Amino acid sequence: MKKYIIYIGILTTGLISGWLLFGNSSNVEENHNHETSQTENQQWTCSMHPQIMQPEPGDCPICGMDLIPAETSADGLTANEFKMSTNALALANIETTVIGFNTTPKEGLFLVGKIKENEKTNAIQTAHFGGRIEKLFVNSTGEMVTKGQPLALIYSPELVTAQKELLTASEIKNSDVSLYNAVKNKLKLWKLSENQIHKIEKSKTIITNFPVYANVTGVVSTKMVEEGTYIKEGQGLFTIANLTTVWANFDAYEKQLSSIQLGDEIRITTNANPNKEFKAKISFIDPILNTLTRTVTVRAELNNPKGTLKPGMFIKGFITPSNTKNNQQKTLIIPKSAVLWTGERSVVYVKKEGLEPVFEMREVTLGNEIGNSYEILDGLYEQEEIVTNGTFTIDAAAQLQGKKSMMNTKSGNVITGHENHIGMQETSNLEETTNSIEQINVPLKFQQQLHEVLLAYLQVKDALVNDNSNVAQKEASILLKNLQLVDMKLLTENKSHKLWMTLLNKLTTSAKEIEITNDIKAQRNSFISLSNNITKSVESFGANQKVYKQFCPMANSDKGAIWLSLNENIENPYYGEMMLKCGVVQATIE
Known part of the structure; x- marks a missing residue:
């Protein structure tokens, strides 16, 4: 009996020792496994293609961008607000800036236009x-x-x-x-x-x-x-x-009109002689807005005793505000990199105060451009903190959480704008990409001149692919010169002559818009029209060159946009390095 008591005591002691040694470790192991499962459940997505979800970091299979951590919850927040982890912000290289009022000198405006006959002396x-x-x-x-x-x-x-x-x-x-x-x-x-x-x-x-x-x-x-x-x-x-005096007519956009007054001094240069400057005063501002171009004609009168200024010449003008007494203004400005522009809305992301990173989408009203910044007329307040780097990534995170974003004005339904991107279906709403183009026989010399225009266009395209706005400006100047060298007298048929006149006007306008700004966002917006019309030109007249008509369904605010290339490989000029391989070859033009 005594022997059994000893055995029972030894067994009891062993059980107690085992519980002390291994009981707590099971909890530790359980906690460890829980943390591991959280890590294993982390999903990674593409900021430009939110439909991509992968269990580990890597590159987007569509555009090649680095994947970012996907947020899974934003409970308790408004439709305009969403949450991102500190780790996700660091990986996405998100930067924010506290904004404030700046007292800056009023800057002038650059305008483009043409020399025209003085109608008063006709x-x-x-x-x-x-x-x-x-x-x-x-x-x-x-x-x-x-x-x-x-x-x-x-x-x-x-x-x-x-x-x-x-x-x-x-x-x-x-x-x-x-x-x-x-x-x-x-x-x-x-x-x-x-x-x-x-x-x-x-x-x-x-x-x-x-x-x-x-x-x-x-x-x-x-x-x-x-x-x-x-x-x-x-x-x-x-x-x-009587050309002893001529008019310098400029096109001013709506948002520029508040900075233009009668009597303002304007300094004018011509493409023919860019080193010579003419000074004049604004003598007329058209009271009627052109509803097609959304511009107003601004005019100055120039003396032309030697006839050096010829009607039809392209000119550039720089307007200096006349009221020098109030040449300082207090403005709320933000960097251009903070703004997402949809064509109808301008959106920024505001970081809310608190322990966790919470962001709010805010629509703003933009004023004039001031260098690399925008003047804010409405929507933001002094000392608010906004996203100034990684804005696209923030917007993609909002889309993933079903919140309001640049491309989704209603929360709940995540509209990425890329539903047809996988498979690359052609969903362009552009009239230019859907209409069939009739080929027109033209002289070989005209085709050769058009070929030089095409080559200059391709240089502009390559500059945008490389995200180089300064080179795009220079190549746009060469493109304008090549357009002027095209001899439309070679087109003897009325149909071809009228078509080229229409295309020439649109090509010139788009090229000038690219030439006068180094804002690559504005350049790419003008490149849409430039590409549409150079494509029409090549398809209609031919240019002695095999080219590939390529298409990106998410450019032009998800309406899609085309461009031409000599290389079948995709290099997207609308997004550059950010999304270089996004697009498909839509057609081959022999």
Whole structure:
């Protein structure tokens, strides 16, 4: 019996020792396993393609960007607010800045435009009597004429009859002076001079072809008649422009109008002579907005005694505000990198005060550009902390949590804008990418000139691929020069000529917009129109070059955008290094 008691004691002691040694370790192991399971459950996603979810970090299989930790919960927050972990912020390289009012000098504005004839000095040379044009002494536009110079010879039956009446009246003028004076005054109303009337009386010879003399000195800008044309009294023959003064017409956007006033000084340079500067004052601001371009014409008048400024020249202008007394202004400004712009809305992300990183999407109203910053008119307040680096990543995190974001105005349904991106289906809403293009036969020389335009366009594209806005500006200048060298006179058919005129205007406008700014976001926005119209040009006329028409469905605010490339490999100019391989080859243009 005593032996059994000893065995039971030993067993009991062993059980107690085992519990003391291994009981707590099971809890430790359980806690350890719980932490491990949390790590194992961490999902990783792409900031630009939120539909990508992977259990470990790596590269996005679509665009090659580094994956970031995906947030799984944002409980207790408003529709505009969401939460990110400190670890996720560090991995995504998110930076924030406290904003405040800055007292900065008012900066001027850059505008682009063209030289135009001064309409106030234009004159229309009319026929003072009806008849048939027998001879034109001025046969083309651009010819210089001086006041009193003969322009044409006109046969006028009415004038022949009036001369016969003059000769008859002159024989009886001593007995009937009133009749003589009436006939003479009739000829004066037809702009015959006293000397001409006296010559007819003295020679007693009727002039059948009567000369028309220039009323003003200037350049013929419009020719309205040809030899043999029958004209009526008062009908226009020529438009004569006096180019000793010209207009400098600029296009100003809506948001720039608050900084432009009558009397502001503007410094003007031309593409033909960029080193020479002309100074003038703003003399006219068009009261009507162009609803198609959303611009207003701003005008200055320039003296042009030597004719160096020619109508049609491209020009640049820099406006300095005239009210120098108030040349300082207190403005709330934020870096451009903080703003996500959808075309209709401008969005920033505000970091809320608290222990955990919580962000709120905020729509703001932008004012003028000030260097690399925007003026804030509404939506933000002094001393608020906003995201200034990694804004796209923050926006993607909001999308993943079903919160309001740049591309999702309603919370609950996460709209990424890339639902069709996997598989790369062509979902562009652009009219330019859906319309069929009719090929037009044009001379080989025109194709060669268009080929030079295409090569310059490709240089602009490569600069945007490399995220280099300064190079894009320089290449856009070369593109503009190549566009000017295209000889549209080679297009003899009316259809091809009109099409190129339309495309040339759009190409020039887009290239100028890229040339005048080093804001790569604005350049890429203008590159959309530039690509659409260079593609139309190549598809319509050909350019002696095989090119690939490529497409990104998420560019242009998810409407999609195209571009041309000589290489079949995708290099996206709308996102550059951030999403270099996003896109597909849509077509090959031989």
